[in-house]
Amino acid sequence: MRLSVMGCGYLGAVHAACMADFGHEVIGVDVDERKIADLTRAKAPFFEPGLPELLQRAMDSGRLSFTTDVAALAHDGAAPTVHFICVGTPQRAGEFAADTTYVDAAVRALLPYLRPGDLVVGKSTVPVGTAARLAAMISEAVPGAMLAWNPEFLREGHAVQDTQRPDRIVYGLPADPDEAARTKALLDEVYANPIATGTIPVLTSDYATAELVKTAANAFLATKISFINAMAEVCEAAGADVSALAAAIGHDERIGPKFLGAGLGFGGGCLPKDIRAFMARAGELGADQALTFLREVDAINMRRRTRMVDLAREVLHGTFLGRKVAVLGAAFKPESDDIRDSPALNVAAQIRLQGAEVVVTDPAALENARRAWPDLHYEDKVEVACDGADVVLLLTEWKQYKAIDPAQLAGIVRARNVLDGRNALDPQAWRAAGWTYRALGRPRV
Numbered sequence: 001m002r003l004s005v006m007g008c009g010y011l012g013a014v015h016a017a018c019m020a021d022f023g024h025e026v027i028g029v030d031v032d033e034r035k036i037a038d039l040t041r042a043k044a045p046f047f048e049p050g051l052p053e054l055l056q057r058a059m060d061s062g063r064l065s066f067t068t069d070v071a072a073l074a075h076d077g078a079a080p081t082v083h084f085i086c087v088g089t090p091q092r093a094g095e096f097a098a099d100t101t102y103v104d105a106a107v108r109a110l111l112p113y114l115r116p117g118d119l120v121v122g123k124s125t126v127p128v129g130t131a132a133r134l135a136a137m138i139s140e141a142v143p144g145a146m147l148a149w150n151p152e153f154l155r156e157g158h159a160v161q162d163t164q165r166p167d168r169i170v171y172g173l174p175a176d177p178d179e180a181a182r183t184k185a186l187l188d189e190v191y192a193n194p195i196a197t198g199t200i201p202v203l204t205s206d207y208a209t210a211e212l213v214k215t216a217a218n219a220f221l222a223t224k225i226s227f228i229n230a231m232a233e234v235c236e237a238a239g240a241d242v243s244a245l246a247a248a249i250g251h252d253e254r255i256g257p258k259f260l261g262a263g264l265g266f267g268g269g270c271l272p273k274d275i276r277a278f279m280a281r282a283g284e285l286g287a288d289q290a291l292t293f294l295r296e297v298d299a300i301n302m303r304r305r306t307r308m309v310d311l312a313r314e315v316l317h318g319t320f321l322g323r324k325v326a327v328l329g330a331a332f333k334p335e336s337d338d339i340r341d342s343p344a345l346n347v348a349a350q351i352r353l354q355g356a357e358v359v360v361t362d363p364a365a366l367e368n369a370r371r372a373w374p375d376l377h378y379e380d381k382v383e384v385a386c387d388g389a390d391v392v393l394l395l396t397e398w399k400q401y402k403a404i405d406p407a408q409l410a411g412i413v414r415a416r417n418v419l420d421g422r423n424a425l426d427p428q429a430w431r432a433a434g435w436t437y438r439a440l441g442r443p444r445v
């Protein structure tokens with residue numbers, strides 16, 4: 001099949017490469033010339049495990065190409081093209097609502113090249129009602145062209161496997177039964193490879209439900225994380241251990257052990273902005289009361305960052321002045337170079353503002369971090385970042401950091417203080433090597 005992917009960021013680049021690997025002819029389009037220059041040389045423009053190999057294979061097959069010129073999508077209409085919309089929907093400046101202007105611009109740019117029978121497929125995360133609005137725009141400009149909403153659930157760091165073998169596939173289809181059938185048939189052909197496993201549910205709905213499945217899923221995940229972080233606050237007050245608590249409640253199958261990792265909370269380009277956009281959209285629809293709990297989810301999450309700063313100050317006997325703080329991790333999560341709304345960098349910047357010398361290290365995200373937070377000091381190597389530190393903060397749980405030998409690091413720092421912002425280190429091992437170990441939601445000992 002002939003496909004296009006509008007927007008080649010964290011979502012679109014992976015989607016384009018995976019679709020080409022499934023055997024489709026794929027053209028990726030982006031307005032960012034630097035990104036397209038990298039992709040055209042089969043270079044991944046960001047860190048994502050497995051993507052470099054996949055890109056190389058797809059480019060070598062001749063089925064994948066990239067361009068900044070949307071006119072490359074012109075075709076004779078002999079066979080339908082499926083166009084995926086994967087552009088960003090960031091939080092609007094000074095508001096909670098999502099900025100959908102990039103989605104609108106991408107669809108508008110496509111219109112001159114759409115033919116009757118073509119299908120536009122929305123994958124970006126959008127406020128409910130966007131699909132219906134875009135479908136009207138498309139059918140007015142190109143009668144016979146169709147729209148589907150097919151939300152994406154991939155996780156950064158696992159994006160390739162999540163795209164190749166998703167948990168579920170959701171199609172939001174047009175109301176007209178004939179159009180819905182044609183749309184579904186095209187999508188089934190696109191996803192023939194994962195569907196052939198026979199194990200992946202394909203769920204169909206109207207546009208609005210499909211859009212809401214996405215925002216509801218992220219709201220649930222964010223709520224689960226903030227729930228355990230609220231428990232961490234109570235554990236701190238009561239001298240209890242949130243890690244033991246999470247493990248115990250997670251054995252209840254109705255609760256489950258996943259997404260109960262207490263610590264610094266959620267960041268990234270999705271959960272924070274998606275819960276805020278969801279609240280804003282519910283308000284526009286007159287259902288604002290339904291989601292007021294998400295304000296609390298957001299507030300609990302942001303409090304974890306402040307608590308981490310307070311804990312560091314406490315360990316340093318009340319002041320950051322003249323102290324050196326080593327920060328392990330800049331990315332919003334391990335196995336990613338994404339620093340959008342990174343809790344780690346937020347904490348590092350707060351501590352720097354309060355007078356400490358802050359040195360940050362990260363295996364993948366330093367280039368992005370340097371660009372966004374030029375005032376922080378960065379080092380490639382853990383040993384250099386920790387040299388002479390008064391406290392070491394583990395803020396992103398990269399496996400390299402979990403494997404650090406506390407005895408070895410002990411000889412490098414000025415004071416053996418470690419704060420585990422992700423409940424990822426072994427407290428006993430660190431304490432045995434002479435460290436003062438503290439973590440969010442765990443007793444002081």
Ligand SMILES: NC(=O)c1ccc[n+]([C@@H]2O[C@H](COP(=O)([O-])OP(=O)(O)OC[C@H]3O[C@@H](n4cnc5c(N)ncnc54)[C@H](O)[C@@H]3O)[C@@H](O)[C@H]2O)c1
Binds near residue numbers: 006154155
């Ligand atoms: N990153 C994820 O893990 C993930 C997962 C599921 C859903 N999403 C959703 O997918 C969307 C994209 O997210 P992302 O993380 O890939 O963002 P991103 O910022 O990494 O990528 C967006 C890309 O779109 C490009 N773009 C903007 N306007 C364009 C236009 N008119 N034509 C072509 N390209 C254009 C940008 O240059 C950029 O490269 C968002 O709605 C996000 O919420 C993201």
Ligand SMILES: O=c1ccn([C@@H]2O[C@H](COP(=O)(O)OP(=O)(O)O[C@H]3O[C@H](CO)[C@@H](O)[C@H](O)[C@H]3O)[C@@H](O)[C@H]2O)c(=O)[nH]1
Binds near residue numbers: 263333
């Ligand atoms: O138990 C946990 C799990 C995660 N996190 C944090 O939560 C954030 C988000 O993590 P994760 O959900 O793994 O990463 P994303 O790549 O942002 O993926 C989320 O956002 C995507 C974009 O919408 C969705 O597609 C995914 O399904 C959804 O998991 C990160 O800061 C994690 O450190 C925790 O604090 N505790």
